[in-house]
Amino acid sequence: MSLRTPADRYRMIRLIRGFEELALELVASGDIVGGTHPYIGQEAVAVGVCSALRPEDRLTSTHRGHGHVLAKGADPARLLAELTGREGGLNRGRGGSMHAADLSLGILGANGIVGAGAPIAVGAAWAAQLAGEPRVVVSFFGDGALNQGVLLESFNLAAMWQVPVVFVCENNGYATTLPAAVAVAGSALGRAEAFGIPAVAVDGMDTEAVREAALAAVDRARSGGGPEFLECSTYRFEGHHTMERRIKLDYRPAEEIASWRERDPLARAAALVGDTTAIDAEVAEQLYQAREFALASPAPDPAGACDHLYASGLRPRAGAVA
Amino acid sequence: MSLRTPADRYRMIRLIRGFEELALELVASGDIVGGTHPYIGQEAVAVGVCSALRPEDRLTSTHRGHGHVLAKGADPARLLAELTGREGGLNRGRGGSMHAADLSLGILGANGIVGAGAPIAVGAAWAAQLAGEPRVVVSFFGDGALNQGVLLESFNLAAMWQVPVVFVCENNGYATTLPAAVAVAGSALGRAEAFGIPAVAVDGMDTEAVREAALAAVDRARSGGGPEFLECSTYRFEGHHTMERRIKLDYRPAEEIASWRERDPLARAAALVGDTTAIDAEVAEQLYQAREFALASPAPDPAGACDHLYASGLRPRAGAVA
Amino acid sequence: MSWLSYTKALNRALADALAEDPSVCLFGEDIGAGLAGPTLGLQKRFGTSRVVDTPLSEQGFTGVAVGAALAGLRPVIEFQIPALLFLVFEQLVNQAHKFSLMTGGQASVPLTCLVPGSGSRDGWAGQHSDHPYGLFAHMGVKTVVPATPTDAYGLLRSAIADPDPVVVFAPAAALGVREDVTGPLPAIPLGQARIHRPGTDVTVVAVGHLVHEALAVARELTEQGISVEVLDPRTLYPFDWDSLGASLEKTGRLVVIDDSNRSCGIGAEILATAAEQYRLTAPPRRITRPDGAVLPFARELDRALQPSGDQLRHAVHAVLKH
């Protein structure tokens, strides 16, 4: 799915938003077990960045990964089937929300460990460089990841080796309940710059602004200019995890949420398109089909619980011996 | 042993230098098993920094720790007995060169893992802050440690919590064979500053310059001003490890070594004292006594090989059962 | 009398420890909000300087806790996910565990790590579902897995009071267990097993939440005239070999049920020691996860890899055939 025009990008934002709302519904109904980390509010980042990528480019994602995975082109039906733990899912139901991946599209996976995707992205970029392939790798992560040592080590390696990686920090102001203001000493931009990585602040609620910054970073990386860092200021409209719909936490003031909601990237993207009725209808249909597909896809056979444990085909001993 | 006067500091530099030379001898003779990481050439850093400390202050050290341990006041005889693996050693022969510690003097140990001392120092500083004790903690580490995630995480925690810690980077230009120039993107100072930690470049071959910078940093930390970072430019005159006396490596140009040797901190400190004959003789005697003590101290009884494995006194099962 | 949940028992243990001993302090992510349960309300009661919300810097703050412990405090760290222990393996097993021996008994590190929600939680998938207690039992870090609210309370109190590092696993599947309690709860010494149900035909050693599964099976088998002794080791390291021995002397038959990977797990250790020291009437059995298991996302697959009551029943019948 191309993201070349504002209408394409609006459509993708609409799709992600709708997908996430559908996911909320399926969490509530119990069809998605364990819950998800909703991406609602942050869509401009995934869509703006991925609009700057080519099919052969790669990305690493996070626990809050649906937006990245969809924007890079994954089939919403198969992503939803993954979330509902079905055989038709992207990962055959083995990964779920936090590990959704589509290697054929360069999506090296959502990740359950904060910061873990960054060195993987650097490694994939390093491999492209070694092969002389003009591929760029994007590493998405949150403000919380800025305090992970492995991420800072990755900055150093990327800068030292000048690999084609773009670090995209989605600063939504919080790591779960912890405000970035009391967790991140100095500034996000300053951290990247300290490693000699050019760093740019971007309005993460504005798809076009993100796209512009990403295009510049990706082009530079692709042409051998080395890594770049984008800090996208954004906000999650939902709780950290769907669990928060059941437990009351008061770490974010109501006015803060309200003021960010006024900057909804969906509305902003729609404004560039004009009449969105047709697109909205198409996306609604696509999501309806996704839902049908996901819920009709069979549950995995328990006999295959150890399938793919080893790429070599090694079958481990079972846990109980008859 | 006070380090208040230039003569005191010269004496300590002389002691460390002599101790390290003696250690080289005992490695060659086989009395020290496994070798050491010689501190020769870097003495100005340990002595300058420790001259700014009070007895109740603490420090964490590195694999190249003899200088720090001696400058903080450890008994050279007991340190040497530790290096020779004797019951009379600081650690009863259980730690050796890389784990030499004297908790009674606030020496929280040399450390075998690069970067590992930094969060420990921050933790000790945090504890002092919680207790309202005016204690400062110094964390020594090399340029190689600047690329360890845990060290950068420690910068963030120290800055965020404004604990009384002084980070002292002994930049001797190399991590084993790897030049800092191809390992550390950006600058050492810039890394600390990125976390909002004031950072100062110091001539690490000049004891008085180091002392002055350390006094300022320690005073500020003690009075609640938070962490500071000192980058001491220095050089090790010997190889990374005594092993390098046996294998030939050519990662450092001979002229480079020669030019740094001309800036020997020992000569520089001596120049401030005038006639050093009496001090030299005293130190020589002290080292002679240390050697006598170390080599006369009994080897540990193998029956006590698991002594102190648990502070609770738990005795583990043996590895072979009769 | 009150109806105490497991999570509330952990909460009470932390509160009592904080109230009784000013050297106790807590570190962890989102513990101010009490997100995981055990720390609920503690920051309000004991303040932000003793109940410390940490940035996402697991290595850093674990090292900080080690340093604070060396400075005389008794830190407790809450980890949100068992996999976070992988991130801090160096700090726990290579630093905290080794300080006492390496310093010849100068230092002790009274550090407690609490992992509420260890093992599988529906829908959390491969990176959030490990039960890595065997790793710590191998390295020699004291390892506790309470099965009931009163044990959770009593063992956590002892862990905090212990002069050595202790890791306390609170299995997700046990967090919902409730118990009637009256009056103040006692501390329970580390290293003492609990016979939940005496029996004469077979000894079933059950770990953590599987104690309840084992008790259910034992009750059921009574009707078939089979007398099962259910032994909960409670502490996996140091293990209470005397209690196991006493039980095996009675029954001569052994089945272990343990929700961790098979190879080199605690089940292996129990069978090995039993084989060395006791002549069993029948070959022993263990029920575990498969070798090298990674729990898949889909519930059917996840469940297929976890030990079940059925497997236990089967194993008990098998050892009774001899």
Place this chain on the structure above:
Amino acid sequence: MSWLSYTKALNRALADALAEDPSVCLFGEDIGAGLAGPTLGLQKRFGTSRVVDTPLSEQGFTGVAVGAALAGLRPVIEFQIPALLFLVFEQLVNQAHKFSLMTGGQASVPLTCLVPGSGSRDGWAGQHSDHPYGLFAHMGVKTVVPATPTDAYGLLRSAIADPDPVVVFAPAAALGVREDVTGPLPAIPLGQARIHRPGTDVTVVAVGHLVHEALAVARELTEQGISVEVLDPRTLYPFDWDSLGASLEKTGRLVVIDDSNRSCGIGAEILATAAEQYRLTAPPRRITRPDGAVLPFARELDRALQPSGDQLRHAVHAVLKH
């Protein structure tokens, strides 16, 4: 014919792999200088882009290797110290090991970790002397411990060719072993044990360098009319249970000698599986390090904690009493 040392065999394996397969690349500290031995001369021959000297960022570059593997390369990492595996436990067991299953078979991570000098090296003390292969066998990462030069060559080649992560431990005490070899060396499949010496009275399973100790004891016991079969598993995970079974069917008696901690070690696994599956004539024995061992610095103490030929002799006599 040549007189091949163990270290040289590793060196040859790396060189041949690099020469034959352009997707093989090496990462590690001081590997350009060939400091640890196995990489000597490789950077000169294959260039700095395939033999990469890394900064001291173990987590970072291990993650990089995972990313490079996902992008189609076959990275090998050399770790200078076994304890560095603790630092990268997350990257190895929680990322590399889990990718295949979590992605439903989309991804494989053909990553090899080589640890030359594992176990005790005289004088390197507590943080440099671990033999943590049991941790990987528990988590399910393929784990190899070659005892001889030809096995070192052949197993390392297979490890590099394998589509899954493999950790290869080269015990410090085996690095000096030499062997006469002629012609090209074969790859040796993972998961196949080697009977070093057939025998009929007792099966001695020996791991790594202890194979040579076991062979010496076996030769000596022949003179007393005792026939010892020496079995080297070579791969600890997956373990060659069939070969063990065949041996035990012959001898009915089992002794394991293994230089790692007792509790939950590979020795435990071997005894446990033997107890489950075979009726032994005598209770099995294992000779290991003590529970939770930390190797003290002093040579006498270090040696006291390692398995010895004396203990093995004693154990063989003990199992023969029955």
